[in-house]
Amino acid sequence: MSYFDVASTAPLHPVARQALTAALDEGWADPARLYRSGRQARMLLDAARETVAEVLGARADEIAFTASGTQAVQLGMLGALKGNRRRGGHLVHSAVEHSSVLHVAEQHEAAGGEVSVVPVDRLGRVKPTRFAERFGDGTALAVLQTANHEVGTVQPVAEVADLCGSVGIPLLVDAAQSAGRLPVPGGWSLLTASAHKWGGPAGVGVLAVRKGVRYASPLPADERERGRVPGYVNVPAIVAAAASLRAVRAEAEQENARLHALVERIRATVPQLVPEVEVVGDPVHRLPHLVTFSCLYVDGEVLLGELDRAGFAVSSGSSCTSSTLTPSHVLAAMGVLTEGNVRVSLPYGTDEADVTRFLTVLPELVAGVRAPLGLDLRAPAAAEPAAPDEVPALVVDALGKRCPLPVIELARRIGEVAPGGTVAVLADDEAARLDIPAWCGMREQEYLGEAPAAAYGHDRGTAYLVRRVS
């Protein structure tokens, strides 16, 4: 099995496993106790805190250990918003943050707070100036990830931190995808990370709060972790997390260069081997080990299943793979294709031969998924542009059909109208709103816009209007 989903969780680093085993023997007692085994657990905890602080560029007394990256984000955001509420209730974050950030923002807004979402470009990157444009007198917190978890785009954190610093707005930096792999940009007020993403065990997140940053715990009082994280402190897992962070950081330079080259190969090769594919995310400002692409006319869940049977564990942002049946908010915010989406994220130590095998298998699998559709994938018919007509020449009813079926129907039937003619695709799957315009861009057809399907005699859904250009 080739595990290419390190962005979900990394395999436990051998150093983490050793440290965990040792700490289960030496650091199992309650670090709050005064007897010998308790003091020993406390010493191990203190040492782990020093290590994590050093690698992340913080002071030990700024670090609190949480139970997960999500808990770190929740406590960090809620605590900073509460601590800074005299400034106001305005929160600014990018459109491509992790869902944990979005969910805190939703709760904040539902409770009467104000939220501004900063858009990203087609590569998934925020512009620092567009970020700063949202700042106002009442802005209490800004949130930005170091790098995106779905497409690997690295964000301009240092620039945004400068802009935040110049107006005194605290910035929470979510370093979940980069901590251990890349140096953490300075300038953060709060920093969050998750150990199982860097090869540590599950059950450990990090919340760092810079000295002097206002913070008020959103939870009931608790003495542990400087009053920031309630509950018994999981010393063995924290010790293992710290040990693996140090180990991963030491290997980073070499492994990053190696994985960067493997990803570059995937980025360059996939579009040559697979027709109608879009590689998404920033090709320059990117994580070394992560690449995402989307395949037209392909059901992401089906493709993941085929890849699993072929021995590859990858992830997807397609709506069909999500429990809510909505496509990834990251891909949506970028305005790129969401269907047939595959995220490849390579663990440290990935064998080049496995990547070669992946690149051999993928085109066959995608072709196999597409074969029953009988679509012409390579050569769109040449045609001269023609005058538009106001009434669609063809209405394609894809109501009730899930992604990627609406796009497949469109591709199948657009040849029925003359060049210059219009097709209305009726659909009620939310992914169609993203994927039909994305298909038009890829196939050089003209996307005209949408209208309620009611105009076509249906009580639900949307009509997506496409002019056949070629």
Added chain:
Amino acid sequence: MSYFDVASTAPLHPVARQALTAALDEGWADPARLYRSGRQARMLLDAARETVAEVLGARADEIAFTASGTQAVQLGMLGALKGNRRRGGHLVHSAVEHSSVLHVAEQHEAAGGEVSVVPVDRLGRVKPTRFAERFGDGTALAVLQTANHEVGTVQPVAEVADLCGSVGIPLLVDAAQSAGRLPVPGGWSLLTASAHKWGGPAGVGVLAVRKGVRYASPLPADERERGRVPGYVNVPAIVAAAASLRAVRAEAEQENARLHALVERIRATVPQLVPEVEVVGDPVHRLPHLVTFSCLYVDGEVLLGELDRAGFAVSSGSSCTSSTLTPSHVLAAMGVLTEGNVRVSLPYGTDEADVTRFLTVLPELVAGVRAPLGLDLRAPAAAEPAAPDEVPALVVDALGKRCPLPVIELARRIGEVAPGGTVAVLADDEAARLDIPAWCGMREQEYLGEAPAAAYGHDRGTAYLVRRVS
């Protein structure tokens, strides 16, 4: 080293260690993923949930795994209060609940909620009828522990559950100290527990919510654990927690009987070997493995240090061992002595020889701590009662002195007044409020009450008035 502090945390059960090691190999992947290793993690998680549900008397879909017992209590209480807020904002809990319960109650009250605290008797037990007396139309939640974590008293949960059920008030039962060891009483609406108390790893708590009980998550949305606990699910630790719960439950009958006898021996022997000692907690309705006693004139921290050097790890509720320098709220609610407090809680497998050695060492250590005081510990002088006088014959200034010094000063100097005469002890350590009346009870002196020390020309502190009887 004899570890007698299982009520703080239990040593990792061998079965937990085996299961953890196996699950780090087999269940390390993200259980939300669709590929093979993800499905495998999901299967292990499902199996663990079934096991925990079965042992705790719940349905698997009622169980959510948290990161700690404290998190389970916080989410359980906050979620039930939020889910039942149409009933009102009134919370009822006993005076001897775990601090996590008290802290949620404090936050609830600070946010405008109403809280009733049910007192306990001198054995630390609530009366079900006194519990029910607090219920009103606006009562949204009641909270009661299965057994107390400091003195081992088992609470009448089934009776309280019946009373709650008869008026439709949800009851949260905190089973942290008994889960795995004793059957969980039925009738709960919410149940909380902590795996590291039963020999599972740190990082796993349990929150069970009965079908049909109103619950609204107090935290931002998250898909995992039925929307009740945000963050990545720690499958290996959960698998280990479940395996050890089953193992501990299987051993319980035999070990409980054995530990019950060892504790009975400590309960009976300590007062014979150590002068001026009070064994606290219910002698009948008690946990099998836990016993607490307090030694007059002894600094708890000093005694713990001596026991540590002698190879015994125990805990204490004395104020000097607490980071806040306040005595245990449990001992305070019971109205028993808080100084020189020692909690002994025996792990499964405790060797009888270690208990014997403890009973040999303890009297010497206590005597050693007391020796420099030069107090007469055995035979209070016989004397006839006399009429009280209104003005204290002696004022003992113990202002600025920490526990147990005010009581030591009192014991040292009460002989200076004639029988029937009054001593005023001036003190500003909070523990004196509990320990001076407790000393009077043990020494058969009469405690008259307290007054501001201002009456004695001091701008701070309290005067505790004691009549010399004997």
